[in-house]
Every structure is written in C-alpha cells, then in structure tokens.
Amino acid sequence: MKIEILGIGCAKCKALYENTKKALEASGKSAEVVKVEDIPSIMKYGVMSTPALVIDGQVKFSGKVASVAEISAML
C-alpha cells in the first residue's frame, strides 16, 4: 500500500502526516507514506484544496485534516 499526503508544506499538511502515521501504527498495517509537495504532482490528482490523502493513487479526501480514527477506517 502506498499513501501520499498532498500539500505545499503547511501546518495542516504536517498534522495530516502525523495522523496518518498514527493510524498506520494502530492498525498494524505496513505502508509507504510519502509527502508530495511539488505543485505539478499535486495538480495531477486534480486536488484543489490541501491537505489531501491519496491511497494507492486514489484521492480519499481533500481540504481537511482527518482524525486518526477516520484514516484508520480508510486503510
């Protein structure tokens, strides 16, 4: 599983990154988590509000910092 966090390095993006890490730890699943900060790559997903979470190439949500519980449900 590959998880991407889209965002141009703002505070919210960091918060989402942390929450995603925690959700992964809690679920015991393993995945590669990458921050995607360059604009062309973000735009490729058609996302217009950051931060956004992408799992295996699919945009799960954008424009909010999801809670650990919410992310766990998506893993």
Added chain:
Amino acid sequence: MLKSFADYIVFNLIGLIPGSRSGEALNFFIYDTVKIFLLLSTIIFVVAVIRSSFPPEKTRRILSHKQEYVGNVLAALLGIVTPFCSCSAVPLFIGFVESGVPLGVTFSFLISSPMVNEVALIMLWGLFGWKIALIYIGSGLVVAIVAGIVIGKLKMERYVQDYVWEMQVGNGEITVMNLRQKLDYARDYTLDLLKKIWPYVVIGVGLGAFIHGYVPQDFLVRWAGRDNPFAVPVAVALGVPLYSNAAGVIPIVQALMEKGMAIGTVLAFMMAVTALSLPEAIILKNVLKNRLLAVFFGIVAVAIICVGYLFNAIL
C-alpha cells in the same frame, strides 16, 4: 441577559464600582468575550455546514467558461461559501485557470474568499451591529467584482507563470458528504478555528476594553477622523501586515471608532487586514509573475481606499 451576567460578575462578585474606569473596562471585556464566543461557535458551525456543500471542485465547475461580468459576480458570491485557506491558493488558482475559468473571474474569487469570511462578519456583527456587517459584505463583493473585471480587461494572461498553462490537471472528483459527515466536518472545523483564534479574540477584546476605559473620548478625531484625508490610505497600509488576525483586530478597531476613528476608515482598514496579506502574496508568487502580483495588490488597495473615502463621505 449577557449584560446582567457581566454586571453581576464585575459589580457584585468582584465588587468594583459601576462607572469606575476599571469596573467599566472589565465589564466591557467580559460582556464582549462571552458574546463573541457564543456568536463565533454557533455561526462558524452553520457556515461550515453550508460550506461542506460547496467544495472548490464544484465552484470551479460552475465558473468554468463563464463570461465576464456574470462570471465575476458569481465568483465573488461563491467566494463567500467556498472554503478557502491561503495555503490552498496555488492548487486552487491552477485548478481554476486550467479548467477554463477566466483570469479576471478567478481573481474575483481569490479576493472575495478571504475578505468576506465568516469570522470577520461575526465580529463586525457582534461589535458594530448588522448594518455595518452588511455594508462590509456589500462593499467587499463590489471590490472583488470590480477588481476582477479590471484584471480581466487588462489581459494579463501572459503574466501568469508559464508552467501553469502547461500543467496537466487531473479530474478532481467531487466528494459528496452525507448529513452525518457534514455535521462532523462542521464540528471539527469550528473547533479547529476556535482553537486557532481564541487568543487573538481575548487579547483584542482586552486591548479594546482598555482603550474603552482609559483612552480619552475624541482622542483620535484629529488623526483618524473623517477630516483627515490621509487616514484611509494609512489605515490600509497598516492593515497589510496584520493578516489573518481579523478576530483580534476588530475589537481594537471598535474601541478606536468610539474614540473618533471614522467609519469609512474602519471599513478600509478591516478590508486591508483580510484581503491584502503578505503571506498570501508570497504564496501567489508561485503562480503569478511580479507584474500581475503588483497589479492585483494595487487594484485591490485602490478599490479599498475608494470604499473608505465613500463611507467617510456618506455616513
């Protein structure tokens, strides 16, 4: 009811004397903080529920290939309800222009979205009354529409960074939320925002209360009254570095108005605080060349200054 609550705490529990400076300042502080937090939490929640139905992807679809004028008006109006944070300004800008939203229409949105925001409106409503809040919304929309139309007329497309036009933009799916998800989103959004702005509100209201109680009446008439023609441009210039602290700035401004600052100057200052921000300019530099960035700031500043003079003259 809130008034008697504040009276009871200050004059009965603490035992300060009604009419004394410290008593009035503390009374003012308690009354205003409680009122503002009640207003903020309820209205931000309601606005967030409405916003959850207007993701930017939907706004973009409504605005793409719209003509000038109609497009500018729609964009300014949608700016009120579409959630916007300056950290998303770049993907939003690219998403808009790539899907065929005209440049001027995009700017109408970019100007209205941060300026006509719910926090500024609630604070204005709570501290200045609904008339001033409505005047603020109305003139904010006019500034966004006019500035967008002017930028559109100037045909500045070539001053957008070149890579923007070559970018491949994926098809963002519109995520539809059910009612439960909307309410959850609104609750999280409200808590997040309150967590972020509460210190500014408390400090702002505190300073306002201090000015209210200690600064002499008519103190500012000479400098910030309607007869000083420099007051409006100076207020706009001062507003630029105070970005995003609308919550803290409004209570101070309200106290200053009591001491003689003219209403047009107050409105112009507020608009400069919300609409002209250095961090946003730095972020927008990623997509705009210097010339367009300067034109954007210049036009918005001039429009805001006109609003200030207009209301100083007629109110």
